[in-house]
Amino acid sequence: MKFDKPAIRNPIDQLKVVGKPTQRVEGKLKVTGKATYAYEQHAAAPNAAVGFVVGAAIPKGRIKSIDTSRASASPGVLTVVTAENAGKLGMGQFYKVRALAGPDVQHYHQAVALVVAETFEQARAGAQLVRVDYERVGGSFDLEKVKSGESPERPLYKEPGWDTAVGDFDTAFSGAPIKVDASYTTPDHSHAMMEPHATVANWQDDKLTLWTSIQLVTWGVRDISLTLGIAKENIRVISPYIGGGFGGKGSIAADAVLAALAARRIGRPVKVTLARHMMFNNTSHRPATIQRIRIGADRSGRITAIGHESWSGNITTKPETATASTRVLYAGANRMTRLRLGHLDLAEGNAMRAPGEAPGMMALEIAMDELAEKLGMDPVAVRVLNDTQVDPEDPKRPFSARQLVQCMQQGAQRFGWEKRSKQPGRHREGQWLIGIGMAAAVRGAPVVKSAARVTLGRDGRVTVASDMTDIGTGSYTIMAQTAAEMLGVGLDKVTVKLGDSVDPDGAGSGGQFGAASSTAGVYAACIKLRDLVAARLGMVGPDIEFIAGRVRLGGSSRPLTDAVVSGELVAEDAMEYGDLAKRFEQQTFGAHFVEVAVHAATGEVRVRRMLAVCAAGRIINPMAARSQIIGGMTMGVGAALMEHLVVDKQRGFFVNHDLAGYEVPVHGDIPEQEVIFLDEVDTTAGPLKAKGVGELGISGVPAAIANAIYNATGVRVRDYPITLDKLLPGLPGSI
């Protein structure tokens, strides 16, 4: 089915199931421990041996020799996989660093061996006996140094499209009466999801099955096929439940490749999970950025020039696209953005929740607060004044739906924004300095092709199947809601099967495209199924309705199950998209408001209240969407105040590679959080008129916190995370 013109009224608009707060259909399985995650496939792959990964102890260089003899002789050890016996490995298309090092080592904790044994303890003991003789070579680990080394003779890497320009930024900026020109830094971040990367691999003849924790099953099949050089038809990837990904499980990682290699060697299932301390340097992360933002405005507050440059580093050629939001968020006739990439020999930098937008808005939305202050204007008012309803780079393209102003104004009213002190550092409660801050939020709303198969059984049950994943977001539930709405049955009549590559290719989870895309696929299949039902019942006509288990047309009404008396009905289809994304700028919007308390003596920051007001098309399941936003807000607190992969610039790795050293918010850090969704339908986004929200929730949050800290203390920190040592020098002398 092709979606190439804005949606008109369709069965979803009945809103009997869609749009209602709905508990997770698989929730009971999860809370009772019956949802089988990748590492728990004991029934599907009994008698699995256990693999333990040995990570490289150098950040860059070569394995001179590797001695696995003692490991191989260790009790219970069945095999040791290394590059010497793995055969030639190809490269997938998503992650671009090799799953197995040797002889070259690309980064610290890149896998150099997998020790496979009868038990986990035996595998771990064996892993300690692998002796590797390395030859270390230098390496590049310092982004600041890489950036400062840029010169006309030694330019950093760039590609076409990394620079944008509209009008004449330089002239407009230099002539602007009000200017902000500031640099900001964001550190490397780790996904640090609850469930580590994990895989069980099993071969039957030349057919490979992987139970693995992965966000995009279709990418996993493609990338394991490319890596092992086997046909996609011989690969089955199964990923029914996933304990979080945030971009860190986009496709197959080392655990899957090594488990597959080992299982082939020993002719038996092999299970591999990455130990927590391996995840931070073995797998991908969100790259650090250095950003410079320049904004020029006239005295009324109108932006006349806006420029955003971002430098990041990577072992691959993928930059952190931190300038993305600046291209669409505010008006301004003269604009420029630039991305530059330096080479770093750290683990691979890749997608993490709102890649580009999250670190970019950490900088941009502080800069807007600084602009408001220079203008002597209210931060909300400045943003409202510079709103645009058309793509600022191409004014012929309207936004499909843009309620940023409404988000900010409703949020301001709801949060008590008028109580904010216009002068920073004026509101004190005992030894605590209190401040309020806000930030706008924008995140793209892409949709991708997604397929599903819908079966109406003879018992009247509906089964939806797709290789779409649910990474904790609620895909099961919204796909069930979509099928229930389309076929006029209750949610209790719908079963959803996800994450199995034998089923039709779903969107997968990533880029905030999963919700809108996967439900559109279900919609397409349901339209086809409705046609089959209509034909069986002889009730063909444009006004056919599926309501409350019955099919109605004109005066006649029959039970839906009459259509399956002679056998079940099966329909499969995919939703594909025309050029609406070209004709309309499709984004989700929000406004974040935060109140913080900063201890006047110690600089400890405690978030007190948070509010997000979001406009993101139709909200299919307000309960799950709220959870998504709250999760994003929580991650935003981490990014603002504590998350920081610390680079050892001599030894070349992330030092704090566990959850004691890499701090994420705990319950004590998370206060009252409120989420409001504005009424919106986006008819360009798909048949459900819905957009994703999973990445909107984090976008802008760290800057709102930074701005609240400034309002509390008068200390402007442009270097994340905002830890107390950065506040101390500016805090008041009298306590």
Add this chain to the structure above:
Amino acid sequence: MRILDASIETVRSDGTTRKIPIADFYRLPGATPHVETNLERNELITAVLLPAPVGGLHVYHKVRDRASYAFALVSVAAIVNPDGRGKVALGGVAPMPWRVEAAEEHMVRGAAPVTAGVLEGAVTTEQNAFKFSLVERTLAGILSEARGSTK
């Protein structure tokens, strides 16, 4: 416990017991960083003895970026008497609870001289230099709180 001059009672495997003043209990790393206390092999702690209530305001401030589940960047334990005199010990600045009794004579003069005395000779790096100011400010906060409580 450090500023209350607690003592630690122990028993050895041969049944003998002893009482170790807390000031003598911890060790600096020296050449044996793996040995953190003066407990001997085969010696177990059986009790910690605290004095009878000593009066004054007792405050413990553990300073950290995360609200919970984090090591102290610094911690300050203090007893502040109504006359402004008192005792101070620090955590997070040395491999053991850190107390310099001579510095406590400056309590009536405020946090700065006390901190200068307690941290005299401290060697900082670029990454922990802030702790000097953090100790002083945290103690100042405690003294301010103590003044407020006696008003």
